[in-house]
Amino acid sequence: MIIILVYIAISAQAFAGNRVTGNVRIIHASSGPVHMDRALKDLGRELQSVFKYTSYRLVSRKPLNLAHHEVGRIILPGNRTLEISPMGFKKGRIKFKINILKRNQSVFTTEILLRNGSSITIGGPDYKKGYLLFNISATAR
Amino acid sequence: MLSQFVDNALPPETRTSLELHLSTCPACQNTVKSYQNIDNRVIQNIQRHSHLVNNTALVQELVVKLKKEKATEASDFSFFQGMIEFIKGKKIYLQMASFAAILLISMAFLQDQKVVLHSPSAIVNSIDGDIASVMILETREQHHTIIWYKES
Numbered sequence: 001m002i003i004i005l006v007y008i009a010i011s012a013q014a015f016a017g018n019r020v021t022g023n024v025r026i027i028h029a030s031s032g033p034v035h036m037d038r039a040l041k042d043l044g045r046e047l048q049s050v051f052k053y054t055s056y057r058l059v060s061r062k063p064l065n066l067a068h069h070e071v072g073r074i075i076l077p078g079n080r081t082l083e084i085s086p087m088g089f090k091k092g093r094i095k096f097k098i099n100i101l102k103r104n105q106s107v108f109t110t111e112i113l114l115r116n117g118s119s120i121t122i123g124g125p126d127y128k129k130g131y132l133l134f135n136i137s138a139t140a141r
Numbered sequence: 142m143l144s145q146f147v148d149n150a151l152p153p154e155t156r157t158s159l160e161l162h163l164s165t166c167p168a169c170q171n172t173v174k175s176y177q178n179i180d181n182r183v184i185q186n187i188q189r190h191s192h193l194v195n196n197t198a199l200v201q202e203l204v205v206k207l208k209k210e211k212a213t214e215a216s217d218f219s220f221f222q223g224m225i226e227f228i229k230g231k232k233i234y235l236q237m238a239s240f241a242a243i244l245l246i247s248m249a250f251l252q253d254q255k256v257v258l259h260s261p262s263a264i265v266n267s268i269d270g271d272i273a274s275v276m277i278l279e280t281r282e283q284h285h286t287i288i289w290y291k292e293s
Contacts, residue, residue: 046280050287093264100270108270108290112263120263124290 020086022064022138029053030130078127079103147176261286
């Protein structure tokens with residue numbers, strides 16, 4: 001009985017509501033003069049551990065506040081759009097459907113299970129002698 | 142040095158030489174006498190006031206205090222014994238063991254919740270699109286998931 005109560009309490013704490021909040025950081029990575037934006041301090045070391053780029057600049061930060069199955073649209077540089085939609089919970093994680101469009105044409109689609117309160121980085125599109133990275137963080141409320 | 146002489150605190154050689162000096166110096170003799178008088182007065186006063194203290198009452202108070210301390214120790218021991226008897230009498234071993242098991246399972250469950258933190262920040266279920274290539278990376282330190290794709 002106690003175990004069931006503990007499980008319910010933890011589950012309820014983890015996913016108390018049906019809204020997902022967070023933000024999308026749009027980052028420009030390049031091999032220009034060494035630079036790391038202060039706003040990327042939490043992510044910088046992780047990116048530097050896998051990429052050879054020397055400059056990481058925060059282009060913009062967009063907030064997320066979505067209900068399940070609601071689609072959030074974020075305008076990205078280079079005629080691109082990011083569509084993100086929370087699709088519920090699976091294995092204790094938030095299920096997301098992410099779609100990146102270029103000139104209104106779907107270019108990249110993925111389905112991920114994001115750890116609650118954590119983030120994922122999607123990158124690769126060319127932009128201004130460098131590349132774009134989209135860091136998506138989310139928490140279920 | 143004279144006060145040390147009065148207190149018998151001087152080494153024998155110094156004391157002997159000072160005694161020789163005292164036999165010929167009235168000023169020092171007076172000083173020694175005045176020191177000795179002070180000493181005598183202090184001793185007399187202590188003796189006079191010590192008669193005022195009731196030693197018997199003090200001893201009695203001490204005995205009562207010691208008896209009380211012994212009684213407290215004995216009651217603590219009897220309480221402990223009582224607890225053991227209570228546990229034996231009620232046969233609550235089973236309940237206690239059940240409680241311990243539940244506690245351990247709950248702790249293990251909570252530990253599992255912590256393990257989640259060491260898994261990748263995101264699990265990629267599917268990737269699709271008009272792309273030339275794709276890579277899924279996970280950083281070593283924070284297990285941060287990165288998807289890197291190349292537009293075609």
